[in-house]
Amino acid sequence: MFSSRTAWNRLPNRLTVALQSLQARGFPVIDLTMSNPTLCEFNYSETTQSAWIDPITTPYEPSALGTLHARNAVSSYYSKRGFTVSPKHIVLTPGTSNAYSHLFQLLTDPGDEVVTAAPGYPLLEFLVDLHDVRLVRYPLLYDGIWRLNIDALKRVLTKRSRVLVIVSPNNPTGSFLKTDELEEVVDLCRRRNLALVIDEVFFDFSWSDDSSRAPSGVTVTDCLTFTLNGLSKTAALPQVKLGWIAANGPQTLLSESLSRLEIIADTYLSVGASVQSTAPFLIEQGDAIRPEILNRIQTNCELLDSVFTEDCLCSRLRTEGGWYGVLRIPSVLDDESYALHLLENYNVFVHPGSFYDFPFGDYLVLSLITPTEVLVSGLEKLQTDQLFQASSEPI
Ligand SMILES: Cc1ncc(COP(=O)(O)O)c(C=O)c1O
CATH class of the missing domain: 3.40.640.10 (Type I PLP-dependent aspartate aminotransferase-like (Major domain))
Structure with a gap:
């Protein structure tokens, strides 16, 4: 009946299962992957909101x-x-x-x-x-x-x-x-x-x-x-x-x-x-909303850099533009297990680099247009994890 081109593997991965389970049990998730700007508390002008013809x-x-x-x-x-x-x-x-x-x-x-x-x-x-x-x-x-x-x-x-x-x-x-x-x-x-x-x-x-x-x-x-x-x-x-x-x-x-x-x-x-x-x-x-988005990105980047300092096992990769931040993590766990660990222990949701097909190393990806207070509460939790601290032992 169905085309072979749509015979995708639709089994949810471990991370999706864990996310759905948290949400089903009513636990608030600190979502650091939000990339729909209309949900990220930007101030769209009233004229944009009523512009539809x-x-x-x-x-x-x-x-x-x-x-x-x-x-x-x-x-x-x-x-x-x-x-x-x-x-x-x-x-x-x-x-x-x-x-x-x-x-x-x-x-x-x-x-x-x-x-x-x-x-x-x-x-x-x-x-x-x-x-x-x-x-x-x-x-x-x-x-x-x-x-x-x-x-x-x-x-x-x-x-x-x-x-x-x-x-x-x-x-x-x-x-x-x-x-x-x-x-x-x-x-x-x-x-x-x-x-x-x-x-x-x-x-x-x-x-x-x-x-x-x-x-x-x-x-x-x-x-x-x-x-x-x-x-x-x-x-x-x-x-x-x-x-x-x-x-x-x-x-x-x-x-x-x-x-x-x-x-x-x-x-x-x-x-x-x-x-x-x-x-x-x-x-x-677009000219009106982009400065606000770029400001948010800059604030969030500065925040990441204040947490992931040089003596930290985690570091932020240099980025020139766009909406995302990439963190290199120690190769103690693979990136999917790491994202799962953060979700299960701290209710913090980030994307593993494998989602984007990183060809090497272990990376986490987060959205920098996330409202800053959401990022702050996520980072506060992450800072308590030994993998994010300096000189930590493997968990
Ligand atoms: C690199 C890139 N190209 C294309 C798209 C899709 O854009 P559109 O919403 O216009 O279909 C996205 C969406 O996130 C994207 O990240």
């Missing part, structure tokens, strides 16, 4: 790639950041995840391979499964800063490799692609006939300036490139469900892509009329 009176003007009104707004988003993107090269989607789907439909056949970094965004595994393609990961390097390892990337390429996905800044490492890395990647994609997908959903969440950082993917001209973004992060509105693809690259490939994408998008009928009408306003509202 009445779905009945909004004219329904199906337009496969999106209305010109909304695509112009996306084009202005880029011009404000110093990049030129024609509205004609923009495709609107109901969220960035759907943008990935459109692109895998455009670029892959069953059995093809999509290549991306480890650690990386966990949902990509499911997105590729749904298109009968395989996700192949190559390891990033960390030596005080995360780097793309071009040799490791080249080693995993095969005849079936079709798409290279780069998330910049990456989820969860927060590392931005650097200019020299982008040049190497573009050269590789051009020579190996790979399409480049650059997911920039966290692009506006840079923690500091860095002149070695690559510009947006929309500047690439030498290989077929699709840059993804959307309102879920840039305007902190995940439930609005508006994402986009900005396509660029050699002219023949670009026009063929856009013609095919138009049919793919048209097959699903267009993105909701209300969200398209409201898009210019909502994109602009």
Whole structure:
């Protein structure tokens, strides 16, 4: 009856079982993984809250790639950041995840391979499964800063490799692609006939300036490139469900892509009329909410650094942007057992690094947009655990 592509192992892991059991027994969980910004006590403006345009009176003007009104707004988003993107090269989607789907439909056949970094965004595994393609990961390097390892990337390429996905800044490492890395990647994609997908959903969440950082993917001209973004992060509105693809690259490939994408998008009928009408306003509202989010991230980072000092067995990895913090933990327990230990003993919920496919070591990942008082109460509990203290003996 059912497709083999959806025959996922749905048995909950030990951590999920423990979490559900705590919640079922009514124990309050200190959740340090909260990454839905609308639940993290940010002050959205009243105008954002009432911005929704009445779905009945909004004219329904199906337009496969999106209305010109909304695509112009996306084009202005880029011009404000110093990049030129024609509205004609923009495709609107109901969220960035759907943008990935459109692109895998455009670029892959069953059995093809999509290549991306480890650690990386966990949902990509499911997105590729749904298109009968395989996700192949190559390891990033960390030596005080995360780097793309071009040799490791080249080693995993095969005849079936079709798409290279780069998330910049990456989820969860927060590392931005650097200019020299982008040049190497573009050269590789051009020579190996790979399409480049650059997911920039966290692009506006840079923690500091860095002149070695690559510009947006929309500047690439030498290989077929699709840059993804959307309102879920840039305007902190995940439930609005508006994402986009900005396509660029050699002219023949670009026009063929856009013609095919138009049919793919048209097959699903267009993105909701209300969200398209409201898009210019909502994109602009991102400018108002992001400083508050970045402030929260900075406060939470400072808090982590005050707890995980140099003499502590745990340390925070250097991050350049995004919403997540990564802690390196001593290899006394594996990361899942460690997360379980924290949940069972202190009701503190964090993600193990294995959830993000860390290729080495033991890591925990937490969300830095968590309300600071929640982080404080979580850290107070963690500080009582000997693994988080200096010179502790293994438990
Ligand atoms: C790196 C990355 N890409 C894409 C998405 C999905 O975004 P959307 O909510 O627009 O589908 C997420 C969601 O967290 C993400 O972290």
